[in-house]
Amino acid sequence: xxxxxxxxxxxxxxxxxxxxxxxxxxxxxxxxxxxxxxxxxxxxxxxxxxxxxxxxxxxxxxxxxxxxxxxxxxxxxxxxxxxxxxxxxxxxxxxxxxxxxxxxxxxxxxxxxxxxxxxxxxxxxxxxxxxxxxxxxxxxxxxxxxxxxxxxxxxxxxxxxxxxxxxxxxxxxxxxxxxxxxxxxxxxxxxxxxxxxxxxxxxxxxxxxxxxxxxxxxxxxxxxxxxxxxxxxxxxxxxxxxxxxxxxxxxxxxxxxxxxxxxxxxxxxxxxxxxxxxxxxxxxxxxxxxxxxxxxxxxxxxxxxxxxxxxxxxxxxxxxxxxxxxxxxxxxxxxxxxxxxxxxxxxxxxxxxxxxxxxxxxxxxxxxxxxxxxxxxxxxxxxxxxxxxxxxxxxxxxxxxxxxxxxxxxxxxxxxxxxxxxxxxxxxxxxxxxxxxxxxxxxxxxxxxxxxxxxxxxxxxxxxxxxxxxxxxxxxxxxxxxxxxxxxxxxxxxxxxxxxxxxxxxxxxxxxxxxxxxxxxxxxxxxxxxxxxxxxxxxxxxxxxxxxxxxxxxxxxxxxxxxxxxxxxxxxxxxxxxxxxxxxxxxxxxxxxxxxxxxxxxxxxxxxxxxxxxxxxxxxxxxxxxxxxxxxxxxxxxxxxxxxxxxxxxxxxxxxxxxxxx
Amino acid sequence: xxxxxxxxxxxxxxxxxxxxxxxxxxxxxxxxxxxxxxxxxxxxxxxxxxxxxxxxxxxxxxxxxxxxxxxxxxxxxxxxxxxxxxxxxxxxxxxxxxxxxxxxxxxxxxxxxxxxxxxxxxxxxxxxxxxxxxxxxxxxxxxxxxxxxxxxxxxxxxxxxxxxxxxxxxxxxxxxxxxxxxxxxxxxxxxxxxxxxxxxxxxxxxxxxxxxxxxxxxxxxxxxxxxxxxxxxxxxxxxxxxxxxxxxxxxx
Numbered sequence: 001x002x003x004x005x006x007x008x009x010x011x012x013x014x015x016x017x018x019x020x021x022x023x024x025x026x027x028x029x030x031x032x033x034x035x036x037x038x039x040x041x042x043x044x045x046x047x048x049x050x051x052x053x054x055x056x057x058x059x060x061x062x063x064x065x066x067x068x069x070x071x072x073x074x075x076x077x078x079x080x081x082x083x084x085x086x087x088x089x090x091x092x093x094x095x096x097x098x099x100x101x102x103x104x105x106x107x108x109x110x111x112x113x114x115x116x117x118x119x120x121x122x123x124x125x126x127x128x129x130x131x132x133x134x135x136x137x138x139x140x141x142x143x144x145x146x147x148x149x150x151x152x153x154x155x156x157x158x159x160x161x162x163x164x165x166x167x168x169x170x171x172x173x174x175x176x177x178x179x180x181x182x183x184x185x186x187x188x189x190x191x192x193x194x195x196x197x198x199x200x201x202x203x204x205x206x207x208x209x210x211x212x213x214x215x216x217x218x219x220x221x222x223x224x225x226x227x228x229x230x231x232x233x234x235x236x237x238x239x240x241x242x243x244x245x246x247x248x249x250x251x252x253x254x255x256x257x258x259x260x261x262x263x264x265x266x267x268x269x270x271x272x273x274x275x276x277x278x279x280x281x282x283x284x285x286x287x288x289x290x291x292x293x294x295x296x297x298x299x300x301x302x303x304x305x306x307x308x309x310x311x312x313x314x315x316x317x318x319x320x321x322x323x324x325x326x327x328x329x330x331x332x333x334x335x336x337x338x339x340x341x342x343x344x345x346x347x348x349x350x351x352x353x354x355x356x357x358x359x360x361x362x363x364x365x366x367x368x369x370x371x372x373x374x375x376x377x378x379x380x381x382x383x384x385x386x387x388x389x390x391x392x393x394x395x396x397x398x399x400x401x402x403x404x405x406x407x408x409x410x411x412x413x414x415x416x417x418x419x420x421x422x423x424x425x426x427x428x429x430x431x432x433x434x435x436x437x438x439x440x441x442x443x444x445x446x447x448x449x450x451x452x453x454x455x456x457x458x459x460x461x462x463x464x465x466x467x468x469x470x471x472x473x474x475x476x477x478x479x480x481x482x483x484x485x486x487x488x489x490x491x492x493x494x495x496x497x498x499x500x501x502x503x504x505x506x507x508x509x510x511x512x513x514x515x516x517x518x519x520x521x522x523x524x525x526x527x528x529x530x531x532x533x534x535x536x537x538x539x540x541x542x543x544x545x546x547x548x549x550x551x552x553x554x555x556x557x558x559x560x561x562x563x564x565x566x567x568x569x570x571x572x573x574x575x576x577x578x579x580x581x582x583x584x585x586x587x588x589x590x591x592x593x594x595x596x597x598x599x600x601x602x603x604x605x606x607x608x609x610x611x612x613x614x615x616x617x618x619x620x621x622x623x624x625x626x627x628x629x630x631x632x633x634x635x636x637x638x639x640x641x642x643x644x645x646x647x648x649x650x651x652x653x654x655x656x657x658x659x660x661x662x
Numbered sequence: 663x664x665x666x667x668x669x670x671x672x673x674x675x676x677x678x679x680x681x682x683x684x685x686x687x688x689x690x691x692x693x694x695x696x697x698x699x700x701x702x703x704x705x706x707x708x709x710x711x712x713x714x715x716x717x718x719x720x721x722x723x724x725x726x727x728x729x730x731x732x733x734x735x736x737x738x739x740x741x742x743x744x745x746x747x748x749x750x751x752x753x754x755x756x757x758x759x760x761x762x763x764x765x766x767x768x769x770x771x772x773x774x775x776x777x778x779x780x781x782x783x784x785x786x787x788x789x790x791x792x793x794x795x796x797x798x799x800x801x802x803x804x805x806x807x808x809x810x811x812x813x814x815x816x817x818x819x820x821x822x823x824x825x826x827x828x829x830x831x832x833x834x835x836x837x838x839x840x841x842x843x844x845x846x847x848x849x850x851x852x853x854x855x856x857x858x859x860x861x862x863x864x865x866x867x868x869x870x871x872x873x874x875x876x877x878x879x880x881x882x883x884x885x886x887x888x889x890x891x892x893x894x895x896x897x898x899x900x901x902x903x904x905x906x907x908x909x910x911x912x913x914x
Binding site: 166169170172173176177179180181182183184185186187188189190 | 737741752753764765766807
C-alpha cells in the first residue's frame, strides 16, 4: 500500500507536464478551433530555450528568474509567429487543414530543435527546489508537489479568466459563432492570438519547471501530446479543470503502471516486463473518452465556410502512367545500386502514400496509423516465416490479411469519430502498436529487428538478392524492384479508378457531409469501413514490400514521426490526387529525393531531419498559398481551362458568336 | 439635407464570382427607420451583410457619417457603432442573458438597463443561457443587446423570422420608439411588409439584386400595387430606372 501511494506521488510530475500540454490544447481549441498537435512540442521548445539561456549555450548564461522571464517572452513571440504562419491564414480552412498545419509546426519545430541542440537528451538545471520530503520513509522530491500545485493553480486561474473577464466572455462567444462575435465587435483574430499567446506561455512555463524533472528530449516530449489529448477529450476541449485533473490522474496511473511492471504478477516475457502497456492503456483511454464523451467535439461556428480540397478527375490514365512506369523500369536496371534501391523504396512508399490518398483524400478521415499497419504486416511476414515456415506467396497474403483486419478494427473503434478526432485515435493507436508490438521481443523485432527471406516462386528468386543484377553488377537485384513496380502500377490504377467509380463517389459524399450522404441513401458506416479496409490493405501491401525490400523489419522504420512526415508530404502535394501519392512516395525516407539531396546537397548524416524540416516548411507554405495541395491546384486549373475551351468549341459549333460581358 | 448616417452608393457584392447585389443605392438619416423590402433572393440580406463587412463588396462605397467603411473588418465596423442583428439572431447559446449584455467591444460598455427598460421580460431571465430561451425571448435579447450598445445605426435582418405575428407586432414598435428617442438610424429587412411599413419612414424595394429609388412608406401603404409589382414583377416597379438606362447606353 505504501509503495502504491509513493508511486502515485511520483507520478505527479509527469502528470503536471501532461496537464500543462492539455491546457494548451484546450486554449488552442477554444481560441481558434485548432487541435494543436504541436502543444507537446511547445514544452520541448520552452525547455530547450530555457536550458540554453540558463547554461550559456548561446554565449550568455542567466540566473534562473531572468532566464524564465526571457524564455516566457520568447514563448510569447513564438506564439505570435505560429499564429501568423499556421493559424491565421487557415481561418477559412477545414478543421482537417488546421490540424495538418499544427502537424507542420510540430515537424518543423522538432527538426529545428534537433538541428540546433542535437539528438541526445539533456539535463536541465532544476528550477524548483531540490529538497525532498519523506513519505513513508522514502524521499520524494518536493518539486513534484510544487509543480502539480502550480498546474492546478494555472487551471483554476484560466477557468476564472474565462468565467469572469471580458476576454474570457469574448472567447466563449467567438468559439460559438465567429460571425456573431464579429458583428458584436469582437475580433476573432485578436481573440485567437490572445489565446494562442496565453496557451504557449502557460504550457511553456510548465515546460520550464518540469524540464529538470522529466528530462529534456526532442523525441519524447512532443509525443506527450497523446496523453494530453486524452485528457482534453475527457474535458471536451472545454473544461480546464477536467483537463488538469485527468492529466494528473494519467501521470499517476503511468507511475503506478511502472511500479506494477516490477511486480511478480505483471505479465513478463523472457524475464522482463511486457513493453508498451502504458501506450496501449493511453490508446484505450482515448477510445473510452470518445465513446463516453460523445462522438464529436462541441461545434464551432466559424466565420468562413469550411472548404475541402478539390478532387480532380482521373482521365487519360494509361498515357500518364506508362511513361513513368517505363522510366522506373529502365532506372531499375541502369542506375547505380544506391539509386536502384531508392527507386524501389520510392515505389513501396508510393503504395503507402496511396493509402493516405484513399482514407484522407477520398473519405476525408485523417488517419495516421497506416505506417504502423505496414509495420504489423512486415513483422507478421517475418514471424510467419520464422515460426511456421510459411513463405511466399501464402506468407505475405496472410500478413496482409492480419494487418488489414487490424486496420479495420481500429477504424471500427473510431466509427463514431469523424475527421479531426480520428487523428487522435489513430495517433494513439500508432504509438501503442509501435511500443506494444514492434518493441516486443517476441511479436516484434525487439531492439535488433527481424529478418525476412526473399520471396521465391517455383524456384525463381524474386527478391533483392536474385541472380539477375543491375548494369553495374551489384546488389540489389532489379527483379524485386520490377515486381514492386508492377504491384505499384496495379494499385495506382486501382486507386485512380476508385475515384471514377460508384464507391469513390460515395466516399466523396461521406467526405463532404455525412448526414447529407446518409440522407441520400449512402451507408456511411459501410463506406467508412470500406475506406479503412482499402487503406489498410494498401498499407499492409506496402509493409510486406518494405520487408522484402530491406530483408529485415525493425521498429525504427515504422516510427510515428516518420508517419507524420509522410502524411504531411502527401498533404503538401495533394491528398486528393494519386499523383500526389507517387511524388510523396519518392520523397519518403530512403527514396529518390532524399538520396539526391543526401548525395549532392545536404550534409550526409542528418538528411532525415532536414527532410522533416523541408516537409514541415513546405506544409505551412502550401496550406497558406494553395490549400488544396500543389498538384491539385494545377490539376484543377487545367480542368477549368479544358472546360472553358470545350464550352467555346460548343459555342462556335452552333454558330453563336462568343459574347463579351456577363 | 444633412449628411445621412448611412450612405450606400453603387454597391455590388456577392459570393465568389457571382454578384448577388448590383449597383444598389440607399441612404438612412438620423432617427429615420428605413425598410428594405423584396421577395426571397432579392439580395436584401446580402446588402446588409456587405454593410457589416461579412460579405466583401466588389464595387461601390459604404459610408457612415461621411466616413468610408471600405477595408474595415466586420469587428471594426461593429465598433463604429453599427449594431447588426442577423437572421440567425447572432446570439451565443452558451452565454447567459446577463453575459450577453456585458459582451461588447473593447472600451464599450453596454447599457444593460436600457435593454431591460425596452424589454421588461429580460431581467427575469437574466441568468438563463440563450440556448434555452424561446424564439421570442431570443429575439428580444438580440434586439435588446443591439439597443444596449446605443448604436448610431441599427441593422435588423428579418426580426419576424420564426416568430408569431403577435410577437412581431410587439417588437417592431419598440424599434420605432427607440429610433425616435435616441435618433438612431434603423435599416430593417422584413417579410411582414405591412408591419414594416407601419413603423418605417421610407422604404427601398429590391428584386433580382437590383434596388429601387426611395419610396415614401406612407405612400406605399396606401398604394399596394408598387410592392405587388416588385414581388410579382410588373410595369409599376422600375429598378432605379434612370441609372439602368444610363448603363444600357454605355454598354451599347
